[in-house]
Amino acid sequence: MKILLNHPTGNEFVRAAAKGLLDAEMLHEFHTALAVFPNTFLDRLSDMKPLADIRRRGYETALQPYTHLWPWREVGRLVSGKLGLNHLVRHEKGVFSVDGVYQNLDKHIASRLKATAGSDIQGVYAYEDGAANSFREARKRKISCLYDLPIGYWRAARRLLGTELLTRPEWAATLTGFIDSDEKLAQKDEELRLADQVFVASSFTAKTLQDFPGKLAPVQVIPYGFPPIVKERSYRSPVNRPLKLLFVGGLSQRKGVANLFEAVETFGNRVELTVVGKKAVPDCEALNQALTRHRWIPTLSHPDILALMKTQDVLIFPSLFEGFGLVITEAMSQGTPVITTDRTAGPDLIQSGENGWLIQAGVTQALIEAIDQLLLHPERIQQVGKAARDAARLRPWQRYGQELATAIQTLNS
Structure with a gap:
């Protein structure tokens, strides 16, 4: 199965997923906002102290031919944050908000699927808050919708955290998940309804999906990997x-x-x-x-x-x-x-x-x-x-990527 993988900001588990799919010869395309590859212009820019944070978007050179960048919303978000232009990154509403970055990439993926009708893309792998548009288009083209839920389901979050609003009102402002709009929550539910398979990284996340009110696709737990272990570690009593x-x-x-x-x-x-x-x-x-x-x-x-x-x-x-x-x-x-x-x-x-x-x-x-x-x-x-x-x-990041690729291959067998 050839997979179009997308995630706007990237992180360790996205890197491992991309590499696992690549090694299994399953990666068709990888779409993200920013990606830094060795000896490229962005790599050299990251040597400048104000731009050092973009090193966190580093990927292996082998992924470069498969990578498509959609940078401008994310660049706007990063610059606005540095300059204190908070109205531009305001939750859901700001043009450079996190939600704006996710939805912008999602729309680009949907357009990409329209433009590649008849290509050998067989699955779209997308993450929470950035899958609705691409999944709708994938469904029309009988392309599998593979959904990754990195954090527990929102209805379970409100059930489990709601008591904190009453017992610790002085901490309520920090529970920012309660400010999501009805439209955003409805989109989360639509993504789940459109999914053909759901991947989560913990048994707890899988358990939270019991709160989903509709018909749910099969859920598979694949825990993330560990960074390289430290070779020497001293302990002082x-x-x-x-x-x-x-x-x-x-x-x-x-x-x-x-x-x-x-x-x-x-x-x-x-x-x-x-x-x-x-x-x-x-x-x-x-x-x-x-x-x-x-x-x-x-x-x-x-x-x-x-x-x-x-x-x-x-x-x-x-x-x-x-x-x-x-x-x-x-x-x-x-x-x-x-x-x-x-x-x-x-x-x-x-x-x-x-x-x-x-x-x-x-x-x-x-x-x-x-x-x-x-x-x-x-x-x-x-x-x-x-x-x-x-x-x-016993569980390096490479193992997570391998297990994810194997699980996706099994879906098509």
């Missing part, structure tokens, strides 16, 4: 120093940050919390106050995040609603054990007590007890951290 706790992610109550701050408060100077991530909103007073009491780093490059993880005792990722949680695999690859919840990819990757710890989402006391056990038994950090690294060794 926290007996005579604070336990070093790390959180990496968007600063929203969807990630359980209120639970994290509440838990850490109970331990005083026995623990030291470092928080890496951007605020979901600038004006949440509860969040702003909490950050003053801890070490906060708004942004770090990916290599710097991995380097920081190596210096920490444990990553805490207490998310209340997560499609996967790439920081889990990143920490494990660095030999840093992870405490995470049952609403992430944790249950797919972690045997609790062996190569990490699983707790119930939204229960601060469970997080307190997990931290307390590490203070009582600090030797477990090294034991579990090494087991986490061993688990990471």
Whole structure:
């Protein structure tokens, strides 16, 4: 099956999907907004400090002949963000909003399918919020619609997170998923209805689709891969120093940050919390106050995040609603054990007590007890951290790409 793959912004799992399809000789075209290939103009531009962020859009040279770029909306989004032109990137409405970037690429794919009638494209692989137009056109041409849902289904999110609006109103502003318009939510549902196959990266995401009210295509879980494991990792016992706790992610109550701050408060100077991530909103007073009491780093490059993880005792990722949680695999690859919840990819990757710890989402006391056990038994950090690294060794990103390509091939057999 020849696949047209598209994703506007690209990331690690898109790169792995593209490479997996390419290696299986299944990639017909890859469409994205920006892609940086070695020794190209964009690659040289990324050497300039103000433009260094575009290195995150790097792809292997082998993908270059298959890649089609639609850059202008995404360039506008990036520039508007740098210049503080917030009205241009306003949620859903701004001409350079994330939604605008996704929908623009989706429309280009639909036009591409119209123009390539009779070509050997047999499947369109698209992601949430960027599939409706291309899937409609693909359906007309009897092309398979392959849908990737990177985060849990929206109706389940509202059901599971709705209580947070009542119990923690001071954090409500950070739950930005509740501001999506009815039109955007209807589009999400239409994408699911049009899909012939749905791919998700965690059992939790698959479970959230039980809230979908219509007829649902088959759902397949293929967990993402791990970064290359660290070759050397030293562990220093926290007996005579604070336990070093790390959180990496968007600063929203969807990630359980209120639970994290509440838990850490109970331990005083026995623990030291470092928080890496951007605020979901600038004006949440509860969040702003909490950050003053801890070490906060708004942004770090990916290599710097991995380097920081190596210096920490444990990553805490207490998310209340997560499609996967790439920081889990990143920490494990660095030999840093992870405490995470049952609403992430944790249950797919972690045997609790062996190569990490699983707790119930939204229960601060469970997080307190997990931290307390590490203070009582600090030797477990090294034991579990090494087991986490061993688990990471078994599932590199290449394996995710291979499994995805095999699953798509099976659909056509």
